[in-house]
Amino acid sequence: MNMFRFQSETESKFLKHSPVPAAVRAWLVDLLCWPARFEDPQREQAFTEDYGQRFADFRRAALVLGTLIWVCFGYWEISLARSSPVFRPYFPEVFAFRCAGALGATVGIVLAFRLAFYRDRVAHWILLSGLAFMCLCLMIQTFLAPRPFNFTHFFVGFYLILFYQFGFLRLRAKATLILAVCVIAAIVVAQLLTQAVEAENFAAGMFYLLNVAVLGHSVNVNAERHVRDRYVAVQALADSNDTLQVVNSALAQKHHDLERARRDQQTKSEALIALREQQREAAEQASRAKSRFLAAAAHDLRQPMHALNLFLAAADEALLARDVEASSRLIGEARKASVLTARLFNAVLDLSKLESGHVNPNYTSVDLSRVTAETVEQLAPFAASCGVTLRYGKAQQKPAWVRTDADWIPRVLSNLISNGIKYADPSKTGRRAVLVGVVRMPNYVRLDVLDNGIGIASEHWDAIFQPFVQIGNPERDREKGLGLGLSIVNAVVSLLEGHRLELKSIVGRGSRFSVRMPVADPFALQDAAIAPADSASSPASLRGLYVLLVEDDSLVRASMEALFARWGVLFDSVRSVAELGDLLAEIERVPDLVISDYRLPERSTASDVVRLLGEHFSRPVPCLVVTGEAGVSTQGVLPARCVLSKPLSPDLLIARMLELTEAPAQA
Incomplete structure (x- = not known):
């Protein structure tokens, strides 16, 4: 592209419309403009x-x-x-x-x-x-x-x-x-x-003077044009030199980097080999840890399942012998084994979801004092049955707002308090105690759980957070816990942003578990008061409810139907979304609650059930999803409280059904 023009627009128009030939016009432009x-x-x-x-x-x-x-x-x-x-x-x-x-x-x-x-x-x-x-x-x-x-x-x-x-x-x-x-x-x-x-002399003088002016102007034009061309060339040369210097610097740097890479090649190769060896060892350790986890989980699951089968067989024999008292007692023991199996299975499932990254924290502003008071109130009967005094001072109960997950932090607190109760020192009869405190700091709130139990030796501080590790329980007595509580606590605290878990313990004197949580704005989004999941609810409260059950597994559907019949719940059950659509076209009563599995036939899910309900009814119908899959997400369709994992206890099912039917708008 030319860097400058050689004539003005006026001169260009004049010369363009002049009768002078094009070549002559170009020469005149080059000579005089x-x-x-x-x-x-x-x-x-x-x-x-x-x-x-x-x-x-x-x-x-x-x-x-x-x-x-x-x-x-x-x-x-x-x-x-x-x-x-x-x-x-x-x-x-x-x-x-x-x-x-x-x-x-x-x-x-x-x-x-x-x-x-x-x-x-x-x-x-x-x-x-x-x-x-x-x-x-x-x-x-x-x-x-x-x-x-x-x-x-x-x-x-x-x-x-x-x-x-x-x-x-x-x-x-x-x-x-x-x-x-x-x-x-x-x-x-x-x-x-x-x-x-004189006129003749003046005319001759002006003729020569005009010639001198024209010739001088043409010389001056070409001189200036030459200077401009030279300036452009010099600038281009300077730019080329700058570019060349940049390229030379880049080449020098590349040469330096290449030389350094050549010198470091052997070191890097050795480091890569060492890293691969470390990765292989880490993978083997992870595989061994997973194998130990699965073996321990399988062992602990077999025990209550084996007892469940034996109790049911004995109850069946008692029924054949018409011994109603013995069969009732055996069925009660079978139910305890079933509850223990469900607890263990759910704990393993929770830990698996936490470690696999399927859990996304839902941060809100939570009043830690209220959550602590509710948890202490729930665990007070358990502490009393173990002869342990559970204390939470009234002075501690003023609001302490923290930014945390309202669903998981009660689990952390419950596990820590339960752990202190279970490992009380039997030699301190009448003096066994667990103290719960909330310490408020400018930037964080610390939750402390102290006990005067048997204590934990320092060499076991890392091990107790591993799954199925229980210090002082070599016989694996399930009455002393599952060995997953502290593992879940550690996984939850590691998952939550700004949270930190601390442990101090002296053998024979007791332990202190502390959880630090960031302070939250009390006027930010606050957690809703949630009814305790483990609270006992009466099936009589469900009598007369009309429930639609969507479950493709025939065994699970039959067990749910049997429970509903015993509780006096009116129900209709289907196995797919298509059957639900046909049923909705026939029923005359709006259901009080819909219970559905998440994964259904024909590639349908519980989201399709919710969509179908919205198309048939003008008002929202509460929906509860009971699923056996990990990492199920109903975000944007149902709140997290409307999803339960299999297996679940009848008490939890009753409590959640009552919660959803008593507050259908919220559900």
Whole structure:
């Protein structure tokens, strides 16, 4: 792309419509039209600065030389006055303007050395002003001197001035042309007014003067164009040099990096081999840990399931023998085994979900004091049955707002308190106690659970947070817990942002578990008061409810139907979404609750059940999802409280059914 234009729009239009041939027009444009400014103002400014600096010394020298020549013409006038009686009367006035011109030129020289002459604008102002003044002095001399001296000795001086103006002073073409036109116009006007020069001589002089102006202008145009082209080339060369330097620096850096890489190659290879070995060892350790976890889980699940089968077999034999009392007692024991199996299975499932990343915390502002008071109230009967005093001071119960997950933090607190109750020191009869406290700090709230139990040796502090590890329970007595409580606590605290778990324990004196939680704004989103999941609820409260059951597993559906029948619940059951659609078209009563499995036949889910209910009923119908899958998400469809994991206890099912039917709008 051209960096500048060589003609103005006016000149271009004039030459375009002129009868001159195209080749001639192009030659005239190239010869006479001064170069246009660069399109980029910053580039034009940089060019003018470079132009002024480049020719500053040359212009000073030309100015000094022109002044000397002007003075030398004064000696020639003195000699002419001595030899010519005709010129002698006019000499004083003519010589006065010669001296004025010399004085003006001297002022120009002084300014050229005193001002910022390297600036092109300043240099043009000084030189053009000086040329204009010299031309004025010469014009006055020409029209003061007598004929024919005014033409033969003075008019020809204009040629020399134009030669200087267009050639030696390195002025810009546009400025010099404007000055030349003004001088020629002034000469013509002065001649028309005074008729001082003979007409024939004036015509010949003007002919030569115009030729000098045209030739000088063409020389000046080509000189400026050459300077602009050279400036563009120099800038391009400078840019190329900069690019080359950048490339050279990059190559040098790459060479340095390559050399360093070559030197470090052996070290990196060894580090990579060591890292692979560490990863292989870590993978093997993880595999062994998972295998131990699965083996321990399978062992602990087999025990209550084995007992469940035996109790049911014994109850069946008792029923055959018509021993109702014995069969009732055996069924009660079977139910205990079933509850233990469900607890263990759910604990394993919770731990698996936490460690696999399927749990997304739902942060809200939670009043830790209220949650602690509710948890202590729930566990008080269990502590009393174990002979342990459970204390939570009334002074601690003022609000303590923390940013945490309202569903998981009660589990953490319950597990820590239960752990302190289970491992009470049997030798401290009447003095066994678990203390729960809330400590408020400016930036966090600390929940402390202290006990005076058997304590934990420091070498076991890391082990107790592993699944199925129970210090002091080598016989694996399930009455002393499942060995998963602290594992779940550790997993939950690790998952929640800004939470930290601390342990201090002395063997024989007791332990202190502390959980730090970040302070929350009490006016932010607050957790809703949730009824305890383990609280005992009466099936009689469900009598008369109308429930729709969507379950594709026939065994699970039959067991749910049997429970509903015993509880006095009115129900209809289907196995798929399609069957539910047919049922909804026939029923005359809006169901109080819909219970559905998550994964249903024909690639349907509980979300399709909710959508179908919304299409058939004008008001929301509570829906409870009971699923055996891990990581099920109903976000945007149902709240987390409307999802339960299999297996679940009848008490939990009753409590959740009552909660949803008593507050259908919230559900």
